[in-house]
Amino acid sequence: MNLAHAMALGRTEFRLLRRNKLVASIAVAMPLVVGLALVTNGGSFGEQGWGMAAAVQVLQILLMTVYLTVTTALTARRQDLFLKRLRSGELSDVTILVGLVGPAVLLAVVQVVLLLGATVAVDATPPRNPLLVAAAVVLGAVMFAAAGMATTVFTPNPETAQITTMPVFLGAMLAVFVSMITRTETVRWVLLAIPGGGITELIRTGWVGARWDGTRVGFAEQLASALPALGASVLWSAVAVLAAWRWFRWEPRR
Template identity: 45%
Template structure:
């Protein structure tokens, strides 16, 4: 990571922590929600229940810590002309975005590690196949970043992000809940369902090759949202 990216990341972290709404949604809420979910699982729960719980914990972090923070941060930096000033400098667009988005990604990844450790401490089994869990988490993070960049292009102010992010959060968490209650193969076509399918296979170790369609679905969603982000993203304030 270059010096410029590190400097941007440090400055962005300080800006994020000054915004009470973003700081609360990115730090306290995901951990509290994850703790609530984990402590409500019975001690004798089987792998399927823990898989569903872990899915919701991880998606809560991806949705609140990464997706919402990326949306609000990019919108706020655009509206105060910070993005425009950065874009007129020597740094490339990739370096600028890497510096601005890495704090949310690093924070989210750290929270997912904490919540996973908490779940194991509360009785969750260790993954039968850790690689499958990685194949769920990494695309999940990429999906949250792409969705945040796309949503910021349709968001006028950082305060409005509390509204514009709701549809994707409902799709993400709602499809995961639906997948935990249904055996229908169609739920894997939705992002939360595909993510939950990979987490369950990681925890149970059952039919790992059968998780390739779910992984493909996540990649397809990343590509779609990446294209939308490229189309909608703005470096200057919306008219």
């Protein structure tokens, strides 16, 4: 991969993102509005409220800024044959994809840092295990960027991206909200089987320093308790990357 070429392509993609007001509002404005609404209300979710608020903040950023934006942008570039022209040049496939996907991922990371920083600054206790929170953000970015690439297979044009991304979007948000109201072990395993369920548990565990059932534990036990969520997140990330690598199309079907 040529990093300099990928960065140059990323700058071009970022300019195109800013010019598309609809995509820019979804990628930038909506996650910040939703996230800021949670900044001062984490305590309303109960004892582990700030962990749940952080999970909602991170997950909705990953879904809107990464997943939906990547799906829309790559579908648009494919439709206008931009991907085909890039691929006919000297750039490798990896360089092209990193350049096109990179701006959305970088923007998401900036948003996560800003919102979680604002949450701590306002009222919340800092995360007890930042390592788990960071792992959730990294795995989530990989998972939803690759999922966005894979979803372009079923997305005929940019206008339909909000429809084709809806199943994953709703499933991931369902995992967050169901985990707020119940912590039975059966439900926990069901939620881990949903893309985003493991990300939610990693953030909650890392933020409040508790097991999935709410029991406060030490640092080592937090890591041990998070292993199923970590494994589920790694597995879903691998599935998404494999699907993107196997089925991603560089030009429209004729």
